Amino acid sequence: MEKSANGWPASADPEAIDIVRKRVPGTDLKLRVAERVAPLLIGFAADFHKLVEPIDETKTLDDWGYCYRKVRGSNTVVSNHSSGTAIDLNATQHPLGAVGTFTDEQVQVINRLCRKYALRWGGNYRNRKDEMHFEIALNATQVETIIRGLGLENDESENEQTIKDSSTGGGVLGSRST
Numbered sequence: 756m757e758k759s760a761n762g763w764p765a766s767a768d769p770e771a772i773d774i775v776r777k778r779v780p781g782t783d784l785k786l787r788v789a790e791r792v793a794p795l796l797i798g799f800a801a802d803f804h805k806l807v808e809p810i811d812e813t814k815t816l817d818d819w820g821y822c823y824r825k826v827r828g829s830n831t832v833v834s835n836h837s838s839g840t841a842i843d844l845n846a847t848q849h850p851l852g853a854v855g856t857f858t859d860e861q862v863q864v865i866n867r868l869c870r871k872y873a874l875r876w877g878g879n880y881r882n883r884k885d886e887m888h889f890e891i892a893l894n895a896t897q898v899e900t901i902i903r904g905l906g907l908e909n910d911e912s913e914n915e916q917t918i919k920d921s922s923t924g925g926g927v928l929g930s931r932s933t
């Protein structure tokens with residue numbers, strides 16, 4: 756099977772890679788992510804909303820999870836959004852390529868949360884920065900260990916919000932992230 760840049764299975768068919776739609780606790784926002792990494796990405800998004808800045812769920816086209824496509828500007832590298840292992844938050848406030856869209860204090864919290872949930876932040880990319888973007892950087896076994904360590908493996912409290920999503924991703928926007 757095709758893989759995204761971080762090694763996770765990617766597909767234009769969301770059902771083939773167990774994409775689910777999950778509500779971010781504390782918000783009405785629902786993000787589409789791969790089921791196996793959902794506790795990390797959704798947990799992170801909830802903490803981001805509480806501790807970094809509110810996720811603006813009223814804006815359309817501002818927050819993204821699964822979306823099948825190549826990395827912006829690449830014809831070959833499959834975006835981690837294609838495997839449902841990356842999310843973009845408050846995209847219009849933190850556009851692709853922009854630097855310093857968060858305060859130093861926010862950056863500290865972001866880095867702390869990324870360590871907690873074992874995510875890589877696009878703001879720490881060496882080349883083109885992508886401050887809206889957060890992605891899984893570990894393999895499936897490592898992800899399971901982190902989820903167990905955080906006690907999130909049986910977190911079914913949001914279960915009624917988990918809906919198998921069979922629609923296809925539709926991101927065709929100019930300044931979308933990697």
Ligand SMILES: [Zn+2]
Pocket residue numbers: 836841842843887888889932933
């Ligand atoms: Zn992104």
